Amino acid sequence: MTGLAVPASLRARAVEPGDRRWEALRSTYTTAHDPALVLLPRTSEEVADALVFAGGSGLPVSVRSGGHGLHGRSSNDGGIVVDLSVMDAIEVLDRDAGLVRLQAGARWGRVAERLARDGLAISSGDHGNVGVGGLATAGGIGWLTRTYGLTVDHVRAATVVLPDGRVVRTDPEHEPDLLWAVRGAGDSVGIVTDLDIEAMPLGLVGIGQVAVAADADVLLRWSQHLQGAPRDLTVNGLLSGSSGGAVLQMTAVVASDEPDRVRELLEPLGDLGGRVLGMQAQLAPYTALVSSEHAHANYGQQPAITTNLLLPTLTSDSAQVLLSVATHPARPFVQVRSLGGATHDVAPEESAFPHRSQNALTTLTVFPPQTGSELDEVAAPLRPFGTGAYRNFESRPDERTFWAAYPGATGERVLELRRRYDPEGVLRRLDAPSQPVRGDGQVVGSTPNQSSLNAMLS
Ligand SMILES: Cc1cc2nc3c(=O)[nH]c(=O)nc-3n(C[C@H](O)[C@H](O)[C@H](O)COP(=O)(O)OP(=O)(O)OC[C@H]3O[C@@H](n4cnc5c(N)ncnc54)[C@H](O)[C@@H]3O)c2cc1C
Structure with a gap:
């Protein structure tokens, strides 16, 4: 028993240590934890009760989708953890307009499966077990990004539970500041319980796997090619290597079920100047990429430390540095995802995701026993070429990453909205960002500067 006075409306929704569901609820994918209590609300009103109760407890508060x-x-x-996993409804509101309502606890694999029945799709991310709530309130860089844009670009309305317990509906005419925040910085203002999102019509897609030997010239040509490519092509690359050489493994998605169009967009990827090591293509449903078969419980099974930077089109200098990062003896896991296309259609000030000129997102990951300091050392030569960051590919949400994700006026507005909607800082109460932990429970990664963090959060 926790000894917490859980209100009557939530007693049946409270899960404490000792409950048979505890092991499946206490942790996340990357970290193992021991909260005092997990609350499993079923409605926005129960979320409001949970948030007011958690706020009043003075304890750290986490929101999980x-x-x-x-x-x-x-x-x-x-x-206290407010866990939205039972709020997982997926509803097609208007098939012709492509308007769907997703509750925050739904997983993207199930969303893809349900929407496919109506010939619709939302570009979300690359993993079917990721939740709607965390992704659709921060960005959403997926397999159809250059065709569709980011997930947040298509959020038309949302229900937000504010820390004071109000349940607010936001759309362009109602509480527009909240909608602005939900589209990139949703966790700054409240708990988003559902989102109305415009999906795109989609049948089969072309999926190509192309692997080429990579040097800096190949990376440069790849980047230049993608910058000018038609927007029905999105390519994510995995760059791996050693001192012996690097390999670029591309997964290319063509938003077309026409074999000729798929061939036309895939073939140039084998013509970048590097030796082709493998190439295959198929037509498949979008659910083959974002699958409900990815579903699994999260119990801290994947400790990892990730950072990222957004890059304009590569230059010969940045291509050379990217190559040396990928072949660094620390062997970071390096991914390069294409942006551009539809992501550039939205003005920077329109949402809390302001990065609208970059053409690539690079993520760097290391795994324990490697540390955050080692990752920082690997990433350092690439940082000068970065012009921003995506907060959802960042393991350490410190002050540097806040201002990289929300530069200038965007960051000022996010902080202003935090002060307006969460003046007590209920959603920012965690003493310090959690650090990835090893299997033995030991914390890894560098400790952020607490005083600068406090300054940002105040
Ligand atoms: C294996 C893997 C693959 C990924 N692939 C992609 C990808 O391809 N593209 C991409 O864009 N991202 C990707 N991500 C990153 C992903 O967008 C974030 O990790 C996202 O936060 C996960 O959402 P979630 O609901 O599962 O997270 P949770 O762990 O439940 O939440 C993370 C944070 O989001 C906030 N949050 C969650 N729910 C809500 C809510 N309802 N209201 C307000 N704030 C909320 C809270 O601050 C919370 O701490 C990937 C992550 C993993 C682990």
Whole structure:
């Protein structure tokens, strides 16, 4: 028993240590935790009760939808977790307009499966077990990004539970500041319980796998090619290597079920100048990429430390540095995802995701026993070429990453909205960002500067 006075409306929704569901609820994908209590609300009103109760407790408060956050802050130690996993409805509101309503606890694999029945799709991310709530309130860089844009670009309305317990509906005519925040910085203002999102019509897609030997010239040509490519092509690359050489493994998605169109867009990827090591293509449903078969429980099974930067089109200098990062003896896991296309259609000030000129997102990951300091050392030569960051591919949400994700006026507005909607800082109460932990429970990664963090959060 926790000794917490859980209100009557939530007693049946409270899960404490000792409950048979505890092991499946206490942790996240990347971190293992021991909160005091997990609350499983079923409605926005129950979420409001949960948030007011958690706020009044003075304990750390975490919000969890799918539990896939890379920083592990969707759980905590000794505090309260508001877990939305039972709020997972997926509803097609208007088939012709493509308007769908998703509750935050739904997983993207199930969303893809349900929408496919109506010939619709939302570009979300690359994993079917990621939750709607964490992704659709921060960005959403997926397999159809250059065709569709980011997930947040298509959020038309949302229900937000504010820390004071109000349940607010936001759309362009009602509480527009809230909608602005939900589209990139949703966790700054409240708990988003559902989102109305415009899906795109989609049948089969072309999926190509192309692997080429990569040097800096190949990377440069690849980047230049993607910058000018038609927007029905999105390519994510995995760059791996050693001192012996690098390999670029591309997964290319063509938003077309026409074999000729798929061939036309895939073939140039084998013509970048590097030796082709493998090439195959198929037509498949979008659900083959974002599958409900990815579903699994999260129990801290994947400790990892990730950072990222957004890059304009590569230059010969940045291509050379990217190559040396990928072949660094620390062997980071390096991914390069294409942006551009539809992501550039939205003005920077329109949402809390302001990065609208970059053409690539690079993520760098290391795994324990490697540390955050080692990752920083690997990433350092690439940082000068970065012009921003995506907060959802960041394990350590410190001050540097806040201002990289929300530069200038965007960051000022996010902080202003935090002060307006969460003046007590209920959603920012976690003492310090959780650090990835090893299997033995030992914390890895560098400790952020607490005083600068406090300054940002105040
Ligand atoms: C294996 C893997 C693959 C990924 N692939 C992609 C990808 O391809 N593209 C991409 O864009 N991202 C990707 N991500 C990152 C992903 O977008 C984030 O990790 C996201 O936060 C996960 O959402 P979640 O609901 O599962 O997270 P949770 O762990 O439940 O939440 C993470 C954080 O989001 C906030 N949050 C969650 N729910 C809500 C809510 N309802 N209201 C307000 N705030 C909320 C909270 O701050 C919380 O701490 C990937 C992550 C993993 C682990």
